[in-house]
Amino acid sequence: xxxxxxxxxxxxxxxxxxxxxxxxxxxxxxxxxxxxxxxxxxxxxxxxxxxxxxxxxxxxxxxxxxxxxxxxxxxxxxxxxxxxxxxxxxxxxxxxxxxxxxxxxxxxxxxxxxxxxxxxxxxxxxxxxxxxxxxxxxxxxxxxxxxxxxxxxxxxxxxxxxxxxxxxxxxxxxxxxxxxxxxxxxxxxxxxxxxxxxxxxxxxxxxxxxxxxxxxxxxxxxxxxxxxxxxxxxxxxxxxxxxxxxxxxxxxxxxxxxxxxxxxxxxxxxxxxxxxxxxxxxxxxxxxxxxxxxxxxxxxxxxxxxxxxxxxxxxxxxxxxxxxxxxxxxxxxxxxxxxxxxxxxxxxxxxxxxxxxxxxxxxxxxxxxxxxxxxxxxxxxxxxxxxxxxxxxxxxxxxxxx
Numbered sequence: 001x002x003x004x005x006x007x008x009x010x011x012x013x014x015x016x017x018x019x020x021x022x023x024x025x026x027x028x029x030x031x032x033x034x035x036x037x038x039x040x041x042x043x044x045x046x047x048x049x050x051x052x053x054x055x056x057x058x059x060x061x062x063x064x065x066x067x068x069x070x071x072x073x074x075x076x077x078x079x080x081x082x083x084x085x086x087x088x089x090x091x092x093x094x095x096x097x098x099x100x101x102x103x104x105x106x107x108x109x110x111x112x113x114x115x116x117x118x119x120x121x122x123x124x125x126x127x128x129x130x131x132x133x134x135x136x137x138x139x140x141x142x143x144x145x146x147x148x149x150x151x152x153x154x155x156x157x158x159x160x161x162x163x164x165x166x167x168x169x170x171x172x173x174x175x176x177x178x179x180x181x182x183x184x185x186x187x188x189x190x191x192x193x194x195x196x197x198x199x200x201x202x203x204x205x206x207x208x209x210x211x212x213x214x215x216x217x218x219x220x221x222x223x224x225x226x227x228x229x230x231x232x233x234x235x236x237x238x239x240x241x242x243x244x245x246x247x248x249x250x251x252x253x254x255x256x257x258x259x260x261x262x263x264x265x266x267x268x269x270x271x272x273x274x275x276x277x278x279x280x281x282x283x284x285x286x287x288x289x290x291x292x293x294x295x296x297x298x299x300x301x302x303x304x305x306x307x308x309x310x311x312x313x314x315x316x317x318x319x320x321x322x323x324x325x326x327x328x329x330x331x332x333x334x335x336x337x338x339x340x341x342x343x344x345x346x347x348x349x350x351x352x353x354x355x356x357x358x359x360x361x362x363x364x365x366x367x368x369x370x371x372x373x374x375x376x377x378x379x380x381x382x383x384x385x386x387x388x389x390x391x392x393x394x395x396x397x398x399x400x401x402x
Contacts, residue, residue: 035091039098047102054225069140083135089324093266100267101274104373105226107267115259117144124247145186147177162193173236183229202247211236222376265337272345276306279352302351309344332394339387
């Protein structure tokens with residue numbers, strides 16, 4: 001007897017029906033739907049066929065960087081005059097949703113470029129810096145990274161040790177940053193460091209500056225298709241024109257993290273949607289006890305709870321995007337959505353893994369890869385517990401971070 005194949009029909013895995021139980025598509029504009037459709041097609045064509053192999057090898061497919069630029073995923077909300085797309089916040093959210101349906105590592109690359117590299121240059125940079133860097137970053141001709149987290153300081157960036165001192169025509173930078181997405185493939189780095197007066201400032205570093213090196217972080221069980229590394233600074237001479245003139249204090253760096261969390265809200269939803277749809281289809285096809293497992297009460301319970309959570313997350317994203325478009329979204333509102341949506345994505349992935357049984361751990365399906373990735377998504381740009389403390393401070397007026 002021939003052994004049963006472990007490989008599912010590819011057309012059933014690759015096709016996708018977006019859950020929309022509350023008709024949220026009715027709230028989207030024609031442009032929103034066009035953006036989503038274009039990125040969904042890109043993910044199916046460029047990411048889905050290669051992502052499992054990339055994850056198994058622990059490699060980021062860096063050939064996608066210029067392709068992200070070509071489809072407008074970099075600088076989506078940046079003004080057209082600087083090479084961006086000039087799109088609204090919901091369009092950008094839908095982009096990250098679709099890209100993370102492909103893989104969290106791919107969305108991380110896009111989020112860093114948009115929120116942590118292009119945003120600080122646009123917001124805190126000089127006109128010369130904007131014209132020099134933003135158009136090339138938008139096209140994917142340059143890739144950036146963001147240096148805030150340090151070996152000894154993660155959730156407490158206020159303990160930052162990386163520092164620089166002023167010289168006649170340059171700044172002398174020393175220190176290191178850890179767990180940096182894009183570190184080893186980035187052309188520039190937005191680095192946060194203290195000056196001799198203890199004030200936090202932002203600097204633009206370029207690869208090739210003497211004393212500036214990077215090191216790959218390997219042996220990861222999560223975000224395996226993402227480039228993660230360390231930034232090392234040993235007496236790096238940074239030209240004075242590379243300081244971000246309008247970035248003063250740690251609040252400037254945290255403002256960038258706020259932008260990144262917004263993209264994560266939508267991205268985590270995309271991962272949840274993918275896991276739900278794979279599990280739903282599998283349950284209709286998998287026969288046990290002479291009938292599809294979708295007919296069993298416990299499986300229906302899981303699917304119903306997944307859909308409920310996803311619908312709540314969709315409504316949160318849409319409303320938050322509307323507030324962002326109106327420039328009314330608060331730090332606490334973004335933290336609530338980031339914490340909630342990542343939590344439901346993790347729950348959805350775990351329940352999907354249960355529905356698929358042993359096949360849930362197979363690379364023939366994306367469930368376990370999403371589950372491992374989401375463990376990192378829960379941690380970066382502010383951990384699950386840090387988001388709770390942000391909300392707690394908003395509710396009570398009493399910061400409980402220390």
